[in-house]
Structures are given as C-alpha cells and as structure tokens.
Amino acid sequence: MGRQPRWRKYLLPVAFLAPGALFLLAFMAIPMVQAVALSFQRWNGLDTPSWIGFTNYTNLFQDETFWLSLGNTLLYTVSMVVLMSTLPLIIASMLNSGIRGSATFRFIFFLPVIISLTITGLLWSMIYEPNFGVLNEMLRSLGLGNATQLWLADKSLVMPSIIVMSAWQSLGFYMVIFFAAMQAIPEELYEAAAIDGAGVWHRFRNVTIPMLRSTFIVVIVLNTINGIKVFDQVWVLTAGGPNHASETLGTYLYRTAFGAMGSSNPQLGYATSIAMIILVISLIFSVIQIRVGQANEVEN
Amino acid sequence: MTLYSAMRRLRISSTYLFLILLSMVMSFPLFWMVMTSVKPQREVFTQFLPRAITFANFDRVWNAMNLPLHLGNSLYVAALVIVIVVITSTLAGYAFGRMEFPRRNLLFYVFISAMMIPAQAILIPMFSYLNSLGLLNTQIGLGLSMTGGSIAFATFLMRSFFKALPSELGDAGKIDGCNDWGVFRHVYLPLSRPGIATVVIFQFMGTWNEFMFSTTFIRTPTLKTIQPALYQVVGRYAIDYTALSAGLLLAIVPILIVFMLLQKQFIKGMTAGALKG
Numbered sequence: 326m327g328r329q330p331r332w333r334k335y336l337l338p339v340a341f342l343a344p345g346a347l348f349l350l351a352f353m354a355i356p357m358v359q360a361v362a363l364s365f366q367r368w369n370g371l372d373t374p375s376w377i378g379f380t381n382y383t384n385l386f387q388d389e390t391f392w393l394s395l396g397n398t399l400l401y402t403v404s405m406v407v408l409m410s411t412l413p414l415i416i417a418s419m420l421n422s423g424i425r426g427s428a429t430f431r432f433i434f435f436l437p438v439i440i441s442l443t444i445t446g447l448l449w450s451m452i453y454e455p456n457f458g459v460l461n462e463m464l465r466s467l468g469l470g471n472a473t474q475l476w477l478a479d480k481s482l483v484m485p486s487i488i489v490m491s492a493w494q495s496l497g498f499y500m501v502i503f504f505a506a507m508q509a510i511p512e513e514l515y516e517a518a519a520i521d522g523a524g525v526w527h528r529f530r531n532v533t534i535p536m537l538r539s540t541f542i543v544v545i546v547l548n549t550i551n552g553i554k555v556f557d558q559v560w561v562l563t564a565g566g567p568n569h570a571s572e573t574l575g576t577y578l579y580r581t582a583f584g585a586m587g588s589s590n591p592q593l594g595y596a597t598s599i600a601m602i603i604l605v606i607s608l609i610f611s612v613i614q615i616r617v618g619q620a621n622e623v624e625n
Numbered sequence: 626m627t628l629y630s631a632m633r634r635l636r637i638s639s640t641y642l643f644l645i646l647l648s649m650v651m652s653f654p655l656f657w658m659v660m661t662s663v664k665p666q667r668e669v670f671t672q673f674l675p676r677a678i679t680f681a682n683f684d685r686v687w688n689a690m691n692l693p694l695h696l697g698n699s700l701y702v703a704a705l706v707i708v709i710v711v712i713t714s715t716l717a718g719y720a721f722g723r724m725e726f727p728r729r730n731l732l733f734y735v736f737i738s739a740m741m742i743p744a745q746a747i748l749i750p751m752f753s754y755l756n757s758l759g760l761l762n763t764q765i766g767l768g769l770s771m772t773g774g775s776i777a778f779a780t781f782l783m784r785s786f787f788k789a790l791p792s793e794l795g796d797a798g799k800i801d802g803c804n805d806w807g808v809f810r811h812v813y814l815p816l817s818r819p820g821i822a823t824v825v826i827f828q829f830m831g832t833w834n835e836f837m838f839s840t841t842f843i844r845t846p847t848l849k850t851i852q853p854a855l856y857q858v859v860g861r862y863a864i865d866y867t868a869l870s871a872g873l874l875l876a877i878v879p880i881l882i883v884f885m886l887l888q889k890q891f892i893k894g895m896t897a898g899a900l901k902g
Contacts, residue, residue: 341717345714346717352770353742353774359750430644435892437651439881440834440880443836443852444873444876448654448655457669457864501895554744556837557837578745596749
C-alpha cells in the first residue's frame with residue numbers, strides 16, 4: 326500500500342485537468358499578471374516599460390475624460406439594469422399567461438439576440454443617420470419633421486440612442502430568462518392564490534415577483550457586468566463621440582491604447598489602469614452572482 | 626359573470642395588441658434591413674417596400690468585400706476555438722464533476738475564476754504577448770487568445786452536466802470491467818453529447834460575434850474575420866445602404882441557420898450561464 330495507490334489517485338485527475346489548465350495559464354493567467362504589472366508602468370508599446378508606481382491611477386482620478394466615461398458607463402449600466410429587469414419581465418408574463426402564439430412572439434423577440442453587437446451597431450447607424458436614416462425619414466413622412474434629431478451627433482441624445490439600441494438587442498435574452506423562470510413556478514401557487522380571490526395583478530405581485538427573486542438578481546448582475554465593459558456597439562456606432570459624449574470605460578481604454586484613427590501616442594500602461602477599474606467592478610458583481618448561484622443550489 | 630368575461634376578453638385582446646405592436650417595433654430594424662437589401666439602389670430613400678426585388682446588392686457586396694473569405698476566416702477561427710474548448714472542458718468538467726481528489730473544490734474555483742475576468746482586462750497584455758510569441762496578426766493567435774475565458778465557462782457547464790448524470794452508470798461500467806478511463810470513454814462521454822452541443826453552440830456564437838480581440842489582433846485585411854471586416858467596409862459603403870444591408874444580412878445568415886435548426890439547444894446554450902447561476 327502507501328505510495329503506489331496514492332500516486333495513481335492523482336494521475337487521472339491531473340491528466341484530465343492538465344490540458345485546460347495549460348490553456349488557462351497561457352492565455353489567461355499570464356496576460357492577467359502582466360496586466361496588473363502594466364497598470365503600474367509607463368509604456369508606449371516600443372520602448373522598455375518603466376515602473377511608475379501608482380502614477381497611472383492618480384492621473385486617472387484627475388482625468389476629466391475618465392470621469393466622463395465612467396459617468397456614461399454608469400448611466401448605460403443603470404439604464405440597462407432598470408430596462409432589462411422590467412420590460413422583459415412584463416413581456417414574459419404576458420407570454421406566460423397561456424395566450425396562443427407565444428412561441429412565435431418569443432422567436433421574434435429573440436432574433437436580435439443572435440445578431441452580433443457589431444452588426445447591431447452598423448444596422449442602427451443606418452437607422453439613426455440624420456439625413457437618410459430611416460428613423461428621421463419616418464418622422465418626416467408622418468409629418469413630424471420637427472421631431473427629427475441628430476440622434477448620434479447630439480450630445481444629450483447620443484447615450485439614450487445607444488441605450489435604446491442595446492435594449493433592442495438584448496431584450497429577448499432577458500425575456501427568455503424570465504420566461505424560463507416563470508415556467509418553473511409551480512402551478513399550485515397560482516391556484517391557491519386564485520382560490521384566495523387574488524386577481525391577475527395580485528397573483529403577479531404576490532406569487533410571480535417573489536418567486537423570481539433570484540432571477541432578478543441574475544438579470545441585474547449580468548446587466549451590470551455587461552454594462553461596465555460595454556464596448557462593441559458603442560465603438561461601431563460613435564467611437565465614443567461626439568467629443569467624448571458617448572465615451573465609455575471600454576472605448577476610452579481602447580482609444581488610449583490603440584488610438585482612434587491611428588493616433589501616434591499609445592499609452593498602454595495608462596489604458597491598462599482603466600482596464601483594472603473595469604476588472605474590479607466586474608469582480609465585485611461576479612462574486613455576488615456566484616454567491617446567489619450557490620444560494621440557489623442550496624435551496625434546490 | 627358577463628362583466629367578468631368581458632373584462633377578461635378585454636385583457637386578452639389588449640395583451641395581444643401590445644404584443645403585436647411590440648413585435649412590429651422589435652422586428653422593424655431587421656425587416657427594414659431585409660427590404661433594403663433587395664431594393665434597387667435608386668429606391669432606397671423613396672420606397673419603403675421595394676417595387677421589384679433585386680439581388681444585385683448581394684452580388685455587389687459579395688464580390689466587393691470578398692465576403693466568402695471573411696466568412697471562411699470566421700469559420701476557421703471558430704472551429705479552432707471550439708475544438709480546443711470542447712476537448713479541454715469535457716476533460717476538466719468530468720474531473721470536477723465525477724472524480725474524487727484532494728483540493729477539488731479549490732481547484733475548481735481557480736479554474737472558473739477566469740470567467741470573472743472581462744476581456745478588456747487582458748486586451749493590452751495579450752496584444753504584446755501574442756506579439757512576443759510571433760502569433761500577432763495570425764488566426765491561430767486570435768483563436769488562442771479567446772480560449773482562456775471560454776474554457777473557464779465551458780468547464781463550468783460541463784461539470785454541472787456530468788454531475789447531473791447518475792453515478793450508478795459508472796459503477797455498472799466498473800462491474801463490467803471498465804477501468805476509470807473506460808468508464809469515462811464508454812459510459813459518460815457518449816451521454817455527454819447534449820452538454821457538448823450546448824458548449825459548441827455557445828462557443829460558436831461567442832467566437833462568430835467577437836469583435837474587440839478580432840479587430841485588435843488581426844491587421845492584415847485578408848486575414849480578418851467577418852465582424853471587423855464589416856466594420857472596416859462601412860466607410861466605403863457608408864451611404865450605399867442597399868449594399869451594406871445585403872452584407873449585414875449575409876453575415877447573419879450562418880448564425881441564423883444554426884439558430885433555426887437548433888433553436889432549443891441554442892437558447893439553452895445562450896442562457897445556460899444565467900440560469901445555472
């Protein structure tokens with residue numbers, strides 16, 4: 326006994342975990358460690374990086390554009406959290422009320438979800454275009470010429486325009502999540518409520534909503550994580566413009582690192598410190614999500 | 626009673642009305658895109674519904690931006706990522722879900738902690754890292770750069786999948802004379818197909834739609850995958866809405882086919898993370 330079985334006990338798990346561990350080490354752990362290091366360095370991508378302590382972070386906190394992009398990111402995130410935990414819920418409960426054609430509606434609402442954010446951005450750039458865009462075009466044909474807007478060039482409209490587009494894209498995803506969760510609510514609860522004389526609203530308020538507690542948390546957390554790192558659709562639609570009015574942490578990071586249109590002064594260390602801010606916020610909310618997931622497993 | 630049924634009828638019809646109106650709003654952008662893609666160029670701004678259907682726009686954009694090349698590039702990168710992720714995550718998921726070994730839970734959390742790292746965090750170091758490996762501006766490098774984050778989530782999925790399978794099966798396999806590898810290979814692996822399908826679909830979707838890494842790590846135009854290639858041509862087709870619509874539509878088709886064929890698994894794959902917490 327002793328040695329041989331012990332050695333054998335480890336052999337198979339190690340063999341099974343090694344390939345995944347190797348890729349995780351090479352393409353996640355190493356770059357991640359480098360990222361942390363880089364956020365304390367100054368580097369233009371060519372010369373040797375130099376250690377500068379917390380300078381990137383202290384500069385960041387005095388950088389107006391950083392605060393502006395943080396503000397826009399939070400505006401985007403909060404709007405998406407609010408929109409995506411209400412609208413899809415209402416739609417899902419309508420679809421779950423036993424009406425016919427529910428599957429068809431779900432299909433229609435889900436279609437935008439499969440479309441990439443890049444394509445979503447390009448498609449909506451044709452919708453929002455002020456002169457030929459279909460949105461202004463429609464307003465004009467309805468005799469509402471006064472209501473036409475420079476959707477993406479107007480500083481106060483650009484963020485709402487991006488939020489509407491993103492809501493269009495992800496509504497179906499959260500609808501499906503709410504719908505699946507509603508289907509899992511035992512029918513008896515509704516029957517019991519009906520016997521107690523509860524109407525539609527009361528059943529929704531006192532059965533559906535409480536039973537969806539953990540779904541709400543998941544939806545809120547997912548929207549927060551996705552909101553904090555929003556990049557693709559903003560970059561494609563406005564690249565953070567006009568004049569940083571739609572700059573998010575993601576686009577500001579990208580601009581600082583790689584330049585918008587071949588800018589010649591890449592600040593890779595500084596950009597990485599922005600990435601670290603995104604990382605920290607995501608981590609906090611991911612931990613919340615995992616905690617909720619564990620709580621669910623215990624409940625079930 | 627009549628009042629009650631009248632109320633009920635009103636409620637149902639208003640639900641329908643709301644859903645139909647919303648469906649129209651939700652499908653409008655895509656409907657408009659399809660309509661625009663089959664319109665003659667001169668009708669773009671004058672006609673909402675095309676008077677005659679033409680496929681000239683598809684021809685134009687297919688040839689002009691070399692769509693087959695970029696679709697092929699995307700397929701290649703997706704296949705590369707899927708093969709790596711499926712093999713590694715099936716093995717690791719099995720180990721975490723069905724094997725007993727010390728420090729299993731700790732190792733599992735180390736494995737899936739990569740799920741929590743947003744791509745932005747590793748974007749810049751990955752750029753110089755790929756560069757130092759000589760893999761910058763290659764499709765293999767792009768594929769590899771996406772494996773880290775993907776393996777974590779796929780392992781998470783495969784573990785819950787293997788865990789849900791009854792352990793009596795393995796015991797029966799052992800009685801029949803299988804060793805540990807045999808139990809995996811002949812008992813559990815054949816049963817894990819639905820789990821693997823979920824991972825494949827999820828991964829295909831993620832890789833096919835990926836933009837940030839693809840646009841950053843590949844500079845050579847002919848090596849570009851479909852998303853950055855589309856973004857790149859927009860300058861050229863900025864006001865040629867018919868061609869742009871046709872291009873976008875063609876880029877959606879592959880994923881749309883997968884979606885139509887495997888709707889159930891597709892939705893399951895996409896929402897797996899959310900529902901399993």
